[in-house]
Amino acid sequence: MPTRRICLASAVCVAAVLWSARQILKKRRLKSADQLAASRVTVTAADSRSMEVAPVPDEPITASLDPYTWDSETSVAYEAAVEAINGVVGAYSARIAAESSKPETERNTQALAEWRQLRTECQRARETLDAGDSQAVAMVRREYARRARELAA
Template sequence: MSNGISVTGQLDPYEWSNEETAAYEAAIEAANGAVGAYSALIASEEAKPDPDRTAIEAARAAQSRLAQDREGLRSADPEQIAAARVSFAQLARDVMAGIA
C-alpha cells in the first residue's frame, strides 16, 4: 500500500479457467523443480572435501535467474506458460543428469 491506495484494489478482475490454473501451477512447480535440482547440485558440491566454489556460485546464479523467470510468468499468456513448463522441466532433468 502506498499513500493509502491499495495496488491490488486497482487491478482488473481476471477469470481463470481450470485448465489455465492447472497449467500455471504446473509451470510454477516445474520452475521449483529446477530450483530444487540446483539445490541438490549445490549440496552435493558442498559435501565434497574440496568443493568447486565456481560451480556452487554458478548454480546459485542459475537459481536466481529461475526465480526471476518464475516471477515473470503471466497466467494470461498460455504460450509463455506452456513454453516455461517444458523448459523448466527439461532444465531440472538436465541439472540432475549433470548436463546443465
C-alpha cells in the same frame, strides 16, 4: 502523527506485513500504492524505540485489483509451469548443498557460483511468469521440465 505503544516484536511484524502489501501493490502498479506509501504512522515500543510504518488500508488490497477470469486449463498450466521451475530451483539447491558440504579445499567454487546464478535466473523467471500469457507458460513448462530431467540424470 499518532503514536501507539506496542511491543517491538509486534511492530516488526506489522511493518513486515505492511511492507509486503506495498510490494504487492507496487508490483501490480496500482494507484493506491502511492497513497499507501504517503500515509505513515510512527509506532513507539514500550522501551521507547520507535519505527515508522504505513497504516493498514481501509479496504483489502485485493479490492483494487483488476478482475481476471481464470479457467481450469489456464490455472493448471500456470501451476504446472511454476512447479517445473520449482523443480529446477530445487535441483540447483541440492547441488549447491552437496557441493557446499564438501571440505573447503575440495569444493568447486566455479560450479557453486554458476549454480547459484542459474538458480537466481530460475527464481526471476518464476516471479515474472504471467499466467495470462499462455504461450510463455507452455514454453516455460516445456523448458523447465526438460532442465529438471537433465539435472536429475
